[in-house]
Amino acid sequence: MAKTVLITGISSGFGKAIAEELASSGYNVYGFSRKQKEDLTSKIKVLQADVTDVSSVKKGVETLFNQEGKIDILINNAGMGISGSIEDSSTEAIRLQMETNFMGYVNMIQAVLPTMRSQKGGTIVNISSIGGLMGLPYQGFYAASKFAIEGLSESLRMELSPFKIKVVVIQPGDFLTSFTSNRQPERSSTGAYQEQFDKTLSLIEKDEKGGLKPAYLAKKLAKILNKKNPCHSYIIATLEQKMAVVLKRILPGSWFSAILSDHYGIK
Template identity: 45%
Template sequence: MSKVVLITGASSGIGKSIAIFLTEKGYNVYGTSRNPKNIESFPFKLIALDVLKVDTINDAVNFIIKQEGKLDILINNAGMGITGPIEDTPTDEMRAVFNTNLFGAIDVMKAVLPQMRQQKSGVIVNVTSIAGYMGLPFRGLYSATKGALETITEATSMEVKPFGIKVVCVAPGDFATNIAAGRYHTPVFENSAYKENYQMNLDLMDAHVSEGMDPIEMAKAVHRIIETKNPKIHYKLGGFLEKFSIVLKRILPDRVYEKMLMNHYKL
């Protein structure tokens, strides 16, 4: 009997690639989108779910369980980007990205856990980011949301292990997706003290995404993880320098590492 998979944010980018790949591998995939009626048809089922609205999360999860009688795997992929100097970014926008990337992911986990506990089995994969391992200039808020989700993953893993549920996270680096188009960009204000450096870094970010890895590599990685009997808690997927930067952060003095990052971002 095919395993039933729920993937949030599956209408584009990494989520869409994972959904198509797992469907081709024989999984019974339910992808989600805030507005599935406005989207082209896919080879997997696409249902409505907005991670900011708990009633839509519960409706989607209950629908899948009613249709299939089980829910084996959650891939918590829905998220948003945000850029901007901490000083210039509106606090309401900061709260919004935490609500989507952290609390939205938590609410989806809370919705699927009762069914997984009843089954005494389940796998939850939280999609985080290599950016979550360090505070990056002009992406500090995004780094903070993904770093928080990594920590929540560790805690949840211990809490649900007695019920036969595995919780892991996979941190991608830069991938060639349309995430840049969906980011909240704090405007480059004319009177901002950060104007020149922020604009230069916006250009760098967009270049990194356009030159990023193919999302199919993320799909293959997620497939390997959910097929692993005893998966690790943390997985990282990116270029050599992206992954090596995490190692350097562990071994270098703080200010040396900070200087290395500032040189990279031309600050």
């Protein structure tokens, strides 16, 4: 029987690419979106849901369950990024960041777990980021939201092992998606950071615009989902970005910060 997968953030980027890849591999694909109204194809059904709204999440999961009677895989993917200095970022923007990238994942996990537990199995995939392994300048709250996903996933994996539910974390590097244009930059109200922020953000955006295509990640994820015993986490990125993660693990912190600061033009 075809596996039923629910993907959040299906309207663009990774979500759309993963949906297309899994549908073509025979999965029964459902996706959540706020703005996408119609099904993407006859094999990719779209449900209207905002991951920050618990009742909307519950309603969407219930609709899927009533139609399919099971949820084999949840792919927590819907997310966005704010950017700006820690000092200048508004409370409203910080809350939006954490509500979407952290509470959005939590709301989805809590909504599917009763079904997965009663099925005695399932897989939860949390799309994190290399930004969940290292803080980048002017990306502090985005990094915090992804570091939170890393910690949450480690705890969740141990809690769910008795129920045969797997937890897999994906840490993508830079990819070319709508993430860059959807980013919400916070202007520097103090003015103290604006020049450096503009310079750093343009370098970050340059890296993203020259990034890998989301179909690459989708193909890798499809292979991971086929594994009987997947690893806890996978970095999906260029060799250079994977090297940065290795360097962070082995170098003294001050050396690694100096390398990153140099890359982002921070004097």
